Amino acid sequence: MQLPALGLVLFTFGNVSAADRQKRVFAIKPSGVPYKDLSPEKMVIVDFDGNTVEGNLRPSSDTKTHAVLYKHWENINGIVHTHSTYATAWAQSLRDIPIFGTTHADHLTVDVPCAQPMNDEMIKGDYEYQTGFQIMDHFTERGLSYEEVEMVLVGNHAPFTWGKTAEKAVYNSAVVETLAQMAFLTLQINPEAQKLKDSLIKKHYERKHGPASYYGQ
Numbered sequence: 591m592q593l594p595a596l597g598l599v600l601f602t603f604g605n606v607s608a609a610d611r612q613k614r615v616f617a618i619k620p621s622g623v624p625y626k627d628l629s630p631e632k633m634v635i636v637d638f639d640g641n642t643v644e645g646n647l648r649p650s651s652d653t654k655t656h657a658v659l660y661k662h663w664e665n666i667n668g669i670v671h672t673h674s675t676y677a678t679a680w681a682q683s684l685r686d687i688p689i690f691g692t693t694h695a696d697h698l699t700v701d702v703p704c705a706q707p708m709n710d711e712m713i714k715g716d717y718e719y720q721t722g723f724q725i726m727d728h729f730t731e732r733g734l735s736y737e738e739v740e741m742v743l744v745g746n747h748a749p750f751t752w753g754k755t756a757e758k759a760v761y762n763s764a765v766v767e768t769l770a771q772m773a774f775l776t777l778q779i780n781p782e783a784q785k786l787k788d789s790l791i792k793k794h795y796e797r798k799h800g801p802a803s804y805y806g807q
């Protein structure tokens with residue numbers, strides 16, 4: 591319900607899930623139900639193969655993408671998908687979001703990756719299931735860690751984000767939208783803008799992450 595409140599979704603767009611690793615299931619938003627009408631009873635409980643195990647409503651149409659990511663990425667417990675405007679515009683442009691500033695470096699040390707559109711065979715097959723592999727294959731190809739980079743743009747589609755909790759995944763969905771908007775404006779003001787230099791990337795990332803972090807309480 592934070593997604594519309596944060597201006598990240600319209601109508602019934604988007605979805606969120608939260609996993610219970612011990613029971614190997616996740617709770618996900620029901621398909622097509624307005625956010626204001628959501629309640630715990632309306633959540634659908636699904637296993638990591640995408641089978642509904644509890645609930646009366648149909649799960650989000652993107653459920654299989656969530657299931658694939660939970661099954662293979664063992665340290666995530668929350669996933670969010672939105673069509674937030676600026677992040678989606680970068681996804682539609684098939685462009686990574688360049689790391690232009692310290693706001694970006696506070697969250698990740700690389701460009702936000704954009705996975706290229708899947709081939710026709712994958713699209714005609716089990717599309718939502720394949721979207722999970724499209725994301726994972728892209729991380730493998732680029733040598734990225736899903737624990738360090740908690741967001742991706744699915745080419746021609748929109749962002750997916752994740753985290754150790756559903757709350758962190760929601761936070762990351764707002765972060766990727768802000769980074770996308772800032773990068774867009776940066777290029778409007780200066781089309782020749784350069785990426786952040788390594789020393790500033792390292793400084794800002796390490797202030798918030800790792801053994802030497804000193805940000806926050």
Ligand SMILES: [Zn+2]
Nearest residue numbers: 671673747748
């Ligand atoms: Zn979508």
